[in-house]
Amino acid sequence: MTRKCNFRCEYCYFPHDNTPVTETLPASRIKAFLDATGETWKVGLTGGEPFIYPNFVDVCEVLTSSHIIGVDTNLSVSSKVKEFAERIDPERVHNLYVALHIEERERVKGVDAFIRNAQLLMDKGFEIIVNYVVHPTLEDRFQADCDFYASHGITITPRPFRGEHEGRRYPEAYGDRAQAVFGDHPEQGKKVAFNFYGVPCSAGRTLLRMEPDGTVFRCPGDKTVLGNVMDEVTLFEGYEPCIKKRCPCRGLDHVQLTEFEAHMVDGVQYAVVADNEQSRAAFELAAALLPGDPCAENNLGVLAWRQGDREEALRHFDSALRSVPDNTLYVSNRDGAEAAQDAFDPQICLDVNSDLKK
Numbered sequence: 001m002t003r004k005c006n007f008r009c010e011y012c013y014f015p016h017d018n019t020p021v022t023e024t025l026p027a028s029r030i031k032a033f034l035d036a037t038g039e040t041w042k043v044g045l046t047g048g049e050p051f052i053y054p055n056f057v058d059v060c061e062v063l064t065s066s067h068i069i070g071v072d073t074n075l076s077v078s079s080k081v082k083e084f085a086e087r088i089d090p091e092r093v094h095n096l097y098v099a100l101h102i103e104e105r106e107r108v109k110g111v112d113a114f115i116r117n118a119q120l121l122m123d124k125g126f127e128i129i130v131n132y133v134v135h136p137t138l139e140d141r142f143q144a145d146c147d148f149y150a151s152h153g154i155t156i157t158p159r160p161f162r163g164e165h166e167g168r169r170y171p172e173a174y175g176d177r178a179q180a181v182f183g184d185h186p187e188q189g190k191k192v193a194f195n196f197y198g199v200p201c202s203a204g205r206t207l208l209r210m211e212p213d214g215t216v217f218r219c220p221g222d223k224t225v226l227g228n229v230m231d232e233v234t235l236f237e238g239y240e241p242c243i244k245k246r247c248p249c250r251g252l253d254h255v256q257l258t259e260f261e262a263h264m265v266d267g268v269q270y271a272v273v274a275d276n277e278q279s280r281a282a283f284e285l286a287a288a289l290l291p292g293d294p295c296a297e298n299n300l301g302v303l304a305w306r307q308g309d310r311e312e313a314l315r316h317f318d319s320a321l322r323s324v325p326d327n328t329l330y331v332s333n334r335d336g337a338e339a340a341q342d343a344f345d346p347q348i349c350l351d352v353n354s355d356l357k358k
């Protein structure tokens with residue numbers, strides 16, 4: 001809805017701009033576009049901060065008259081939250097995905113208001129999921145924060161940090177620490193930005209992304225323009241290959257995976273929450289279907305390394321490199337394992353597509 005926001009989270013990749021939102025669209029046009037597809041859509045309203053959008057509650061009212069909405073929010077604009085709670089039917093709201101952003105919330109002295117807003121919504125029957133981005137610098141305080149909010153009836157759901165920190169790529173770099181953070185919420189820890197390049201995906205028909213000016217893209221990752229709701233939008237007819245090497249979100253619900261690819265996805269998801277036994281089982285099933293697949297070999301190497309079996313890890317990394325000698329991930333894993341430093345943490349491969357590797 002907008003990239004503007006009233007918060008200034010340190011790890012945010014949007015410009016920290018809190019001037020009034022001036023670029024708006026008539027909600028009736030968005031509703032008309034969605035209605036014309038003949039489907040009931042789940043419309044995720046996100047930002048920036050959607051509650052600072054002019055007449056936000058009116059937009060929600062229009063959309064919920066024929067579709068379901070979800071809202072991604074920091075839940076800090078108390079007057080609008082109150083209006084939302086009073087005017088919108090909780091049955092038409094999938095959920096409110098509420099980001100706690102603990103350091104920023106404390107900086108703006110918004111903890112008490114947050115608790116009041118969350119309790120108001122829960123009392124009205126809205127489902128709220130309060131998520132906590134477990135940036136590596138917050139890992140030490142995470143549990144204490146969970147306990148504090150639980151004492152106010154608010155459950156915290158950990159959300160993996162995605163990105164680079166001190167030269168390491170997250171969420172994969174949580175490694176064994178992931179058990180402590182995501183042990184009770186494995187489904188959260190498993191949210192990984194896979195490489196689905198070449199895999200058939202129904203995004204463009206079952207998943208769309210709309211920008212504040214009404215431009216409709218195939219999905220959040222693929223910026224192929226399908227039109228504009230103020231004019232005309234032509235959706236894809238069926239599955240088309242993914243053209244991106246990193247799927248930022250939700251692709252897993254829309255891709256059509258082979259059996260091999262499904263095992264690779266399982267293996268990675270178990271690996272990132274440090275369920276190493278299940279992960280190995282999944283990669284072994286994948287490797288049985290496509291013996292020598294370099295990504296599966298690399299990942300079996302990572303699991304062997306985690307188990308302390310350096311020789312076995314090296315065998316797998318070497319095997320991956322024999323298939324793709326210039327792959328920088330495989331090279332760095334093999335070199336790291338060869339140097340055999342205790343702190344070395346090899347990285348898993350997120351490539352899913354079997355066709356590219358045959």
Ligand code: SF4
Nearest residue numbers: 005007008009012048
């Ligand atoms: S609340 Fe979200 S959009 Fe706003 S600054 Fe924080 S991360 Fe960025």
Ligand code: SF4
Nearest residue numbers: 201219221242247251
């Ligand atoms: S796999 Fe992800 S990035 Fe690729 S088309 Fe599907 S939703 Fe988009």
